Amino acid sequence: MNGEHKQRYREKYTNAKQKGVKFFPDIIYKDLLVAFGLFILLIGLAVFVGVPNEPKADPNDTSYIPRPEWYFLFLFQLLKYFPGQIEWIGTAVIPGLAVLALFLLPFIDRNPYRHWSKRKLALGIMGTVVVGIVVLTLLAAFTTPPQPEAAVANTLREQIALGEELYALHCVECHGIEGEGGEIKGVPGLEGVTLKPINDQDVMYPFTDETLYNIIAMGQPLQGMPPFGRAFGGPLSPTEIEAIVAFMRYTWDDRVELPEEETVAAAMPTLKEGEVPSYDVHVAPIFKRYCVSCHVPGKKNNNYLMRTYEEVMTTGDHAPNIIPGDLGSNLIRMVHREEIEAGGPMPPTKALKPELVEILERWVLGGAPETAEQAAQASAKGAPLPTAAAPTEMP
Amino acid sequence: MPNSPSLTRRQFVTLVGAALSAFMGTLVGLPAIGYLLSPALERRERESWISLGPLDQYPLNQPTLFTFTRTKKHGWEKTVTSYGVYVLRTSPTQVRVFSNVCTHLSCRVRWDEEAREYICPCHDGHFAIDGAIISGPQPRPLDEYETKIEGGNLFILLREA
Amino acid sequence: MLRRLFQWLDERLGLTTIHDVVLDRKVPKVNWWFTLGSASLFLFLLQGITGVFLTVYYVPSPDHAYDSVQYIMNEVRFGWLIRGMHHWGANLMVLVVFIHMLRTFFYAAYKYPRELTWISGVVLLLATLGMGFTGYLLPWNQRAYWATTVGTEIPGTIPIIGPFITSVLRGGSELSALTLSRFYSVHIWFLPAVITVTIGLHLYLVIRLGISHIPDEND
Numbered sequence: 204m205n206g207e208h209k210q211r212y213r214e215k216y217t218n219a220k221q222k223g224v225k226f227f228p229d230i231i232y233k234d235l236l237v238a239f240g241l242f243i244l245l246i247g248l249a250v251f252v253g254v255p256n257e258p259k260a261d262p263n264d265t266s267y268i269p270r271p272e273w274y275f276l277f278l279f280q281l282l283k284y285f286p287g288q289i290e291w292i293g294t295a296v297i298p299g300l301a302v303l304a305l306f307l308l309p310f311i312d313r314n315p316y317r318h319w320s321k322r323k324l325a326l327g328i329m330g331t332v333v334v335g336i337v338v339l340t341l342l343a344a345f346t347t348p349p350q351p352e353a354a355v356a357n358t359l360r361e362q363i364a365l366g367e368e369l370y371a372l373h374c375v376e377c378h379g380i381e382g383e384g385g386e387i388k389g390v391p392g393l394e395g396v397t398l399k400p401i402n403d404q405d406v407m408y409p410f411t412d413e414t415l416y417n418i419i420a421m422g423q424p425l426q427g428m429p430p431f432g433r434a435f436g437g438p439l440s441p442t443e444i445e446a447i448v449a450f451m452r453y454t455w456d457d458r459v460e461l462p463e464e465e466t467v468a469a470a471m472p473t474l475k476e477g478e479v480p481s482y483d484v485h486v487a488p489i490f491k492r493y494c495v496s497c498h499v500p501g502k503k504n505n506n507y508l509m510r511t512y513e514e515v516m517t518t519g520d521h522a523p524n525i526i527p528g529d530l531g532s533n534l535i536r537m538v539h540r541e542e543i544e545a546g547g548p549m550p551p552t553k554a555l556k557p558e559l560v561e562i563l564e565r566w567v568l569g570g571a572p573e574t575a576e577q578a579a580q581a582s583a584k585g586a587p588l589p590t591a592a593a594p595t596e597m598p
Numbered sequence: 599m600p601n602s603p604s605l606t607r608r609q610f611v612t613l614v615g616a617a618l619s620a621f622m623g624t625l626v627g628l629p630a631i632g633y634l635l636s637p638a639l640e641r642r643e644r645e646s647w648i649s650l651g652p653l654d655q656y657p658l659n660q661p662t663l664f665t666f667t668r669t670k671k672h673g674w675e676k677t678v679t680s681y682g683v684y685v686l687r688t689s690p691t692q693v694r695v696f697s698n699v700c701t702h703l704s705c706r707v708r709w710d711e712e713a714r715e716y717i718c719p720c721h722d723g724h725f726a727i728d729g730a731i732i733s734g735p736q737p738r739p740l741d742e743y744e745t746k747i748e749g750g751n752l753f754i755l756l757r758e759a
Numbered sequence: 760m761l762r763r764l765f766q767w768l769d770e771r772l773g774l775t776t777i778h779d780v781v782l783d784r785k786v787p788k789v790n791w792w793f794t795l796g797s798a799s800l801f802l803f804l805l806q807g808i809t810g811v812f813l814t815v816y817y818v819p820s821p822d823h824a825y826d827s828v829q830y831i832m833n834e835v836r837f838g839w840l841i842r843g844m845h846h847w848g849a850n851l852m853v854l855v856v857f858i859h860m861l862r863t864f865f866y867a868a869y870k871y872p873r874e875l876t877w878i879s880g881v882v883l884l885l886a887t888l889g890m891g892f893t894g895y896l897l898p899w900n901q902r903a904y905w906a907t908t909v910g911t912e913i914p915g916t917i918p919i920i921g922p923f924i925t926s927v928l929r930g931g932s933e934l935s936a937l938t939l940s941r942f943y944s945v946h947i948w949f950l951p952a953v954i955t956v957t958i959g960l961h962l963y964l965v966i967r968l969g970i971s972h973i974p975d976e977n978d
Contacts, residue, residue, distance in 0.1 A: 209871055219787040219972035227782035228611035230789070230970070234797035235611070239618045241798055245805070245851060246625065249843025254832070259825040260904030262934070269905030272895055274853045274888065282913070295917040305881045308864075309874035317867035317974035329864055353901065358833050359671075412676065459669045459676075626844075629837035630812055636836040673816065673834070674826035 208315040258353045258442040263434035266351055270343075277339035301332075354443050359453075366450025368491060369443050373431060375496040380550070382455055388551040389503050393427050402455040415448045479569030480562050481578030482512045489559050490515065493550050505546060512573045521545035527571040535567055637673065647746070647753040648681075650695070654750065656687045661709045661716070661727060663698065668758065683743060683754065684709060684716070686727065695743040695754045696729045702736040716740065780966065787972035795859035796965070799883075802852040803954065806890075809845040810947065817897070819943035821936050824899035849891055856887045867978075868971035876964040879957050886954045893946040896939060907942075908934055 224230070261267070271279050278298060285293030304311065312325050319326055354369075356362035371380075377387050382402030387393045400406070410418075419439070420432025431437035432444060439447075452459055474480055490498075490509045498509035507519030516525055524533040524545065533545040538555050540548035548554070555563075572578040632639075650664050661684040668679050682698040698716075700707050705720035715732060716725040723734030730739050743754035769775055816835060818827045831838035860880060863869055869877035896907040911934070915925035930937030 212871060215978065216787070216969070216972060220785045220969060223785050223787040223972075225782075226784050226786050228608045230786060230793070231615070231782075232611045233791060233794045234801075235615050235618060237791070237794040237798050238801040239622070241802065241851065241855070242622050242625075242805070245844050245847055246840075248847040248851075249840055252843075252847070253839065254843055254846045256832070257898070257900035257902050260821070260899045260901055262904065264901065267901050267905050269909045270902070271906045271910055272891055273850070274857075274891060275910065278913075279909070291916045291918055291921070294913045295921075302881075302885065305884075306878055309869045309871075309877050312870070315870075317870060317978035318976050319865065319974075320976065321978075322867060326865070329861075333861065357829075456669075458667070459671075626808070629840050632836040633812060633838060633841055634815065636834075636838070639836070674818070674823050674830045 205315075256355045256357055258355045258440060259445075261433065261440050261442070263432070264440060267353075268348060268350055270347060273340065273344070276343040277336045280339040280343035353440065354446070356442070356446055359449065362446045362449045363453050364450075365443070366446035366448070367454075369439070369447050370450055371492045372496050372499075373439070374447070375493070377428075380493060382451070389497065391503070396427065401451070404457070407452070407456040408458075412448050412452060415451060416444055419444050419447060474562065474565070477582060479572060479578045479581040480566040481575045482515070482566070482571070482573045484575050484578070485562050486515075486566050487512075489555075489562065493555060493559075497550075516571070519545075525567060525571055528568060530564060530567060532567055535564060538563060644756075644758045646756050646758075648756050650683070650685060650752040650754060652750050653687070653691075653693060653747055653752045656685045656693070656752070658687050658690070659727075661686045661696070663709065668756070670758070681756070682706060684740075685752070691747070693745055693747070693752060694728070695745050695752075697741040697743065699741065700736060701738045701740065702734070707740070784966070784969070786970045789970060789973060792862045793970060795855055795862055799852065799856050799859055800958065800962075802848055802855060803958070806845060806848050806852060807951065809841050809848065810951075812841050813845055814947065819897065819940050821899055821939055824897065824939060828898045828900075849894060853887055853891055856884055860884055863971075866971060866973060872968055873964065873971060876961060876968065879961045879964065882957050883954060883961065886950050886957065890946060890950050890954075893942040893950065896942045897946065899939060904934060907938070911938075 270276070281297065282290065282293045285291075312322075314322055314325065316322060354365055356365045374382075376390050377393060377396075377398060378401055379385055379398075382400060384398035384400040387396045387398065418428075420430060420437070420441075421435050422428045422430035422437070424430075429437065431439045433440055474485065480486060494509045496502075498504050498507055500508060505520040507522075507524055508514040516523060519533075521533055521544065525535075526532045533543065534549075536543055537546060537549040538560050540554055542548065566572075569578065569581040572581050648666060650666075656662050663682055664685055665680060665682045668681065669676050670679060671677075684696045684698055686694045686696065688694060696716075698706050698708070700718040700720065700723055702718065702721055702723055705718050707716040707718045707723070707725060709715075710717045713724075714727060716727075716729070717723070718725075718734065718736070721735050723736045724732035725736070725740050726732050728739075729742060743756070745755075746753050765774070813831065816827055816831050816838070818824055828842070831842055833839075863877065863880065892907075892910060896903045911925055911928045914928065915921045917924065926932055928938075929935070930941050
C-alpha cells in the first residue's frame, strides 16, 4: 500500500467516522445485548445439556477410541491423508504454514482494495480453507466409531451400586455373596480351596482402599487369585475396581458409614400382599446378585444362562428350568437346595434368604411375567400364594 | 443539554446495561456464594456407639487411655481421625469416660501418674481425675462421653459434627 | 459531596478523559457482526471467573483430579453450574473468536493501519485454542487422557526435533502427573497472562485506530 492509498483511506475513514455514531450508546447497546444472549445460551447449555460424565482415565484401556475436541477434529482428520513417511507434512508443515500465513496476512495480501468484490482471490482462498475445515470436521465426526460403553458412577451411591453389581459378577464365586468366603465350589483350578472371609475387621481394618484396589487389580497369584485390573490382563477398569472397593468399604467396614442413612441393600422393591413379582423389577436383581456370576457363557453351569429374561426361560441343558405356574420347576427345587437331575443346590455355597426364595416362588406361580405390566395383569387375576400351592417337597 | 435525545438514549442504555449486569451477576453470584460455602454448609451429624471392649479390662480408679480412629469422607478424600479417651472405672459397674482433648485450645492432655492429674502440655492446664479444673486457662472441665454397658462391654456415644 | 469526591478522583484518575476517549468517541456505523469482539472479551471474563471458582476444589494430580471434578459436579452446591458454564463457555469462545476472525477477514479490517491489531488477534486465537487444549486434559477422564495422548503425539512426527517437542509437552516420555501439572499451570497462569496482556494491546489498538468501517464498493 503506497502513500496515496494510505492518504485516501484516512480521508475515507475520517468521513465514515463523522457520519457514524457515538460508541456509547450506539455500539455498546449491541455489545450488551449480544453478551447477554451468549450468557443466557451458556446458562441454558449448563443447565439443560450439562457436562457428560466420563470414566476416569485408564492408560491401559486399549479399546478406547481417542478423539480430540471438536475444534481440533479437522487437524485430526487431515492426518489421515498423510500416512507413514509424509505424516509430518500433515502434522507440522501444513499447520505451521497456515499459522504463519495467518500472522503475515496483512503483509502477504498487498491488495489495497477492501470491498469484497475487489478481493475475490483472498476471499476465495479463505473460503476454501473454511469449507475445508468444516468438511474435514464433519468427515471426522461421521467416521468416528461409537465409543464402547463404559461404566461410570455419578454419586457415591451409584458407585456402590455399581460395585455391588461388579462384585456379584466377578467375586461372588470364590468370596461368597456377602464376602463370607468358605469352600469354593465349581471354579476350575480352585475347587475345594477354603477362603477366609473378606468382610470382617481382619481385612477391613488393616487394608486401606489403596491396598484393596491393588489386590483386586493385581490379584494374589500365590493364593490363586487372578488379576482383575485391565493393566494386568483382567477385565476391570480403574473406575470399576474403585467401585468394588467402595462397595466393600461401605458395606463391610463398620467404621465407615454411608453419608446418607439409606443403605444400598434397601434398594430391593417391596411386594404387597397378593402382588405378583415381575422379572424386570424383582427377579432380575436377585439373579444379577446371586446367580449371574456363574450363569454366563464360559462357566460350568450346564449351559444355563441367566442374564436376560429370554435366557432365564429358555437356555440350559435341562431347559426349561422355569415352567410358569409350576413350583416343581428346576430352579425352584434347586434354590430349595434339592439334589435333582438338573443339578445340586443353588447357589452352591449358601442358601438364598427365605424372603428371596418366596419372591421367586410367587413369580413362578404368577406365571413368571417379564414386565411390570404383565405382572400387574397377573396380580389382577388373583395370583395363588406359594403356601396355598404345592409345597417344595416334590417326588 | 439535560433533555437532548442523545442523553436520554444514553441513560436508557446505562439503565438496561445496569439491569442486565445485575441480572447476570445475581444468576452467577448467588450460586457462586453457595459454591464457596458448600463444604461449610454440609452438616452431617453422626452419632455412633463406639465399643471400648470389656469393662473388666479397665483397672479401678486408674484412668486408662483408649484410642480409636474414625474415617470420614472430606470431598474427594477419606480422612482418618484419631480419638483418645480416658476410661475411669469408679466402681466395678460404674465408669466415666473423658475426652483427652483439652477444653482450652484442643491440645491433647495426658494422665500424669505421679501428680494424679491430667496435664495439658500447651498452656499447663491441670485437670483432676474426674475432669474438674484444678488450674490453668481452660474454660470448662474435660468433656465427658455418654456411656452404656452391654453384655459386659463398654460403649461410648460419639457425636461427630 | 459526591460531586467533590468525583472531582477529587477525576483529577487523579482522569475519568473524564477516559470517558471522552473510550465512551464518547465517534465510530463508523457498523452492523451486528461487529459485536463479536466484545462477545469474545465477555466470554473470556466469564471463563476467568468460573475458572477461578473451579480452582477452589480442583486438584491437579492424577490421584485426585478425577475425584475432585466428580466432587465439584455431584456434591458442591452449584458445582455443576460453574463447571457447565466453564465447559460450554470454552466451546462457545472458540467458536466466537473464530467467527470474529472471519468477519475481520471479510471486511479487510486487517489492512492498513490495523496490521498489528490483526497480529495480536492471531495470538489471541492461538492462545484460545491453547486454552482449549490444555483445559481438556484437566478432568483426567478417558476422553481427556486419550485426546491429550494423541494431541501431544502429533508434534512427535516432525523429523529430528519431534520427539523432543513431545517430551517437552508431556514433561516426560508419556502422560503422567507431570503432564497434568504443567498443563494446569499453562492453563491457569501462562496462557491467561498472555491473553490478558494481548487483549490489552488489542483493545488499545482498537480504541486508538477506531473500529474499521464497512467497506463500500469504492474501497
